Amino acid sequence: MASVNVLNARDESLGHLKSMYGDDAETVIADARYGFISGLLKDVLKKPPIERRTASDKIDKVVVNRWLGIPLFLGIMYAAFQFVFACSPPLMDLLDGAFGWLGEQAGGVSPAWLGSLLADGIVGGVGSVLIFIPPIFLLFIAIAILEDCGYLARAAFVMDRAMHRVGLHGRSFIPMILGFGCNIPGIMACRTIENPRDRLTTILINPFMSCGARLPVFVLLAAAFFPARQGLVVFSLYIIGIIVAIVMALVFRRSLLKGPSGHFFMELPPYRMPTVQGVLVHMWERGRLFLIKAGTIIFGAVVVIWFLSSMPWGVEYASAGSWMGQIGQAIAPIFAPAGFGQWQVAVALVFGLLAKEVVVGAMGAVFAVEEGMLGGVIASQLGWSPLVAFSFMLFVLLYFPCVAAIGAVRGEAGWKWAGFSALYTTAIAWIVAVLVFQIGSLL
Amino acid sequence: MSVKLLSELKAGEKGTIVRVEGKGGIHRRILDMGAVAGTAVEVRGVAPLGDPMEVSLKGYNLSLRKEEAAGIKVEVV
Numbered sequence: 442m443a444s445v446n447v448l449n450a451r452d453e454s455l456g457h458l459k460s461m462y463g464d465d466a467e468t469v470i471a472d473a474r475y476g477f478i479s480g481l482l483k484d485v486l487k488k489p490p491i492e493r494r495t496a497s498d499k500i501d502k503v504v505v506n507r508w509l510g511i512p513l514f515l516g517i518m519y520a521a522f523q524f525v526f527a528c529s530p531p532l533m534d535l536l537d538g539a540f541g542w543l544g545e546q547a548g549g550v551s552p553a554w555l556g557s558l559l560a561d562g563i564v565g566g567v568g569s570v571l572i573f574i575p576p577i578f579l580l581f582i583a584i585a586i587l588e589d590c591g592y593l594a595r596a597a598f599v600m601d602r603a604m605h606r607v608g609l610h611g612r613s614f615i616p617m618i619l620g621f622g623c624n625i626p627g628i629m630a631c632r633t634i635e636n637p638r639d640r641l642t643t644i645l646i647n648p649f650m651s652c653g654a655r656l657p658v659f660v661l662l663a664a665a666f667f668p669a670r671q672g673l674v675v676f677s678l679y680i681i682g683i684i685v686a687i688v689m690a691l692v693f694r695r696s697l698l699k700g701p702s703g704h705f706f707m708e709l710p711p712y713r714m715p716t717v718q719g720v721l722v723h724m725w726e727r728g729r730l731f732l733i734k735a736g737t738i739i740f741g742a743v744v745v746i747w748f749l750s751s752m753p754w755g756v757e758y759a760s761a762g763s764w765m766g767q768i769g770q771a772i773a774p775i776f777a778p779a780g781f782g783q784w785q786v787a788v789a790l791v792f793g794l795l796a797k798e799v800v801v802g803a804m805g806a807v808f809a810v811e812e813g814m815l816g817g818v819i820a821s822q823l824g825w826s827p828l829v830a831f832s833f834m835l836f837v838l839l840y841f842p843c844v845a846a847i848g849a850v851r852g853e854a855g856w857k858w859a860g861f862s863a864l865y866t867t868a869i870a871w872i873v874a875v876l877v878f879q880i881g882s883l884l
Numbered sequence: 885m886s887v888k889l890l891s892e893l894k895a896g897e898k899g900t901i902v903r904v905e906g907k908g909g910i911h912r913r914i915l916d917m918g919a920v921a922g923t924a925v926e927v928r929g930v931a932p933l934g935d936p937m938e939v940s941l942k943g944y945n946l947s948l949r950k951e952e953a954a955g956i957k958v959e960v961v
Contacts, residue, residue, distance in 0.1 A: 468904065471915035475923070501928070501938075501945075510932035598947045602933035605949075611936075704910045704952055705936050706917070709945040 497591075497711040504592070510599050517592065518618065521583040525576055525622065532575035540568035554751065561758055562747030565802070566795060567740055573623060573796075576653050578728045580622035584615070585723035589715035594707065601705050607687050608694030610634055610703050613643040617686070620650030621679075624846040626727045627652075628853055636703025642693045644853055648842035648866050649686040651679050654797040658837050661801055665816025666830035674831070678838050685839060685869065731845075738848040742795050759788060759806050779836060779874035780829035780882075790836075796843045832878040839870035886960055890925065890939065891953035898926040899958035901941075906955040914952065918942045925958060 455466055462469045503509055547559035587593050593615060601611030612634045620627030627647045634640040651659075659678055663671040694702070750758050750765040759765050761784065769788035776782045776790075785807040792803035801815065808818050819825060825833075841847070841863050851859035887902055901923045904914055919925070919941060928938040928945060936949040 467912050467915060468920070471920050472922075475918060475920045498928070498945075505929060505931060505938065507930070507932050594947075598931050598936060598938065599933075601949070602931060602935045605935075704913070705947065705949045706910065706913055706952060707947055708917075709938060709947050711945075 500712050501595070501709070504595055505599060514596060514599050517587070517596075521580070521587065522621070524583055525579045528579050529575040533572055536568075536572050536574065540564055540572065544568070557751060557758065558744070558747055561750070562743050563740070566743030566746065566799070567736075572798075573653055574728075574731075577623045577626065577731055578724060580619065581626065581724040581727045582720060584619065584727075585720040586715050588723065589713065589719050591710045591712040594709050597705075597707075598709060605702065605705075607690050608639075608702060609643060609690055610636065610639040611705050613639065616643050616647055617650050620647045620652060622653055623731065624648050624650065624652050624842050625731050625849045628846060628849040629727065629730055631853060634703065638694070638698040638700050639703045641854060641858065642690050642698050644850055644858070645693060645862055645865075646686040646689050648846055648862065649682045649689065649839060651682045651838055652797070652842070652846075654843065655838060657798040658800050659834055661816055662819070662830045662834055665820055666825070666827040674834075678834055681835065682838055685873070689869070730849075738844050739795060742844045746792060746795060759792075759803065765791065775871075776836075776874075778879065779832050779871065780878040781823075781825070781833045781836075783823050786823070786833070790840070793837065794841055794844055796845070797837060800837060828878060828881040832874045832881070835877055836870045836874040839873055840867045841870075842866065887957055888960055889954050890927075890956040890958050891937070891950040893927045893958065893960065895927055895929045897960060898924065899960040900924055901956060902959050903957040904955060905957070906952075910952060911955070914948075914956070917946060919946075919956060 458464075458466050458469050464472075504513060506513075544560045544564040547564050548556050548561075550556040550559055584593070587596070597611035597614060600614040604611055604613050613631075615633075616627045616630040618627075619630050624647050627650060628644050631640050631643045631647070634643055655678075656675070659675045660671070663674040667674045746765070749768065750763050752764045753762075756763045761770070765788055766784065768791060769784035769786075772791075773782050773784045773787040776787060785804065788807055789800045789803040793800040804819065805815055808815065808822060819830075823829075847859050847863050850862045888899070890899075890901075893899065901919055901921055903921055904911065904919060906914070923941050925939050925941045928940055930937045931947075936947050937953060938945055938947045939953075940946070
């Protein structure tokens, strides 16, 4: 009964305000609040003769200019990527060397099964993910600089119209850019999108942004099967990823996540000089999440995969006789319509659930060859045509992003959407790979 | 002096907010950000693709879509 009284009293007050002021309560309260604030400011505030905004406004005249805005935006994104891809290889080589050394040390541990768990499983598996620390952290530095100087808000401002067209939001843009480095921070960055449907759509399509881990697979196969057109093939995969993302965004916004999109209403802060400390703090806040994922989810998955590859007892690691090899043989027929129905490939794809660059290492292990020879061996032993190689690259681009990325989806949206994300990406990958192979075979 | 919708104003045009229409969260948000009746507002520009727009009020710059700006009535100076 009391609650009815409260509601009645509320309606009475609302009616009273409406009759007094001719406006709804929200407006009346906001008016009164800002009336009080401006009265107070008149008494206590002296404005400086020159306002800081003027310099900022001059920069904005150029940055969000009608003609310069988009070229400048593309230029800045390109510069950020150049910075990341130019600075990370030497650091990655360093880490690679360190993990190689660590693996050798661990491999010598007895008993032999423990040595194998440490070397093949933990150092090999976790190491293959940690090798991405340099590009990921450098990308975070680049993003933090853009964010702290005030440009990111302008990037959302410039891109909102285009993103809105496909049912996304101006703020969806940054997670998608981050996804090219690594999907984990990309998915996590979706937190800044307020509208739940916009946010979920952006999370679900993020895995189609081709992350750094897919590049080694593309580079290897493009070099082996398309020697004259490597760059074009790899570039086309990035573009196909973006197209699939846009198509899926449109599909989601018209089906599962139907409903009005969020508003775009935000402050464009004045430009500021980023500080070293601020940039490092931002980098660490995001990078830390990646490290935690590598230390927990990936660690667990690594042990499971090692176990499957080493059982039954005494079998050669990841060979046809191992449980992993048997799983590969069981699921290989699923991939036959896409052209790559061999068990070794299926095993490599299961390993790829960990992190996609592991696909390369796993094929190396299965065929027992060095990475440099791998492309040729795949061509000769599996008898792949360039068409099969392309359909396989498409599958690697689109299927289950990696354990850690699905873990990030779970963290942002819950188990249900994480499961959905894992299944639908794999289904899309299979459909696209089969279509490309079947249609390509007819030509 | 004429009353127009904020979304109709061009870059450089100034005015005073007369009324903010609308309902729900976004209406509340607009008011919370200080866009109340009597506030001076100036359109700074429009994004390269024609939407959203950038306005300045109360000493800061705000970006909003034309869709939302259409709910704000401004007396043009």
